[in-house]
Amino acid sequence: MKKLRKGQTMVEYILVTVALLAVFVIMYRSLQWAVADAFKSGGKVVVRTYMPTYK
Secondary structure, three states, rough: HHHHHHHHHHHHHHHEEEEEEEHHHHHHHHHHHHHHHHHHHHHHHHHHOOOOOOO
């Protein structure tokens, strides 16, 4: 019975690792998009500050 428990534990570790990896990838992609958007809007503010004719 002890050997079966080790197999179950290994499967649980693998499933938890896959779940954490999926969460990380989803968060990374969404944050990458949000940071890029923030830099674009921040760049527009900087350009507006130095170029009064920029729309």
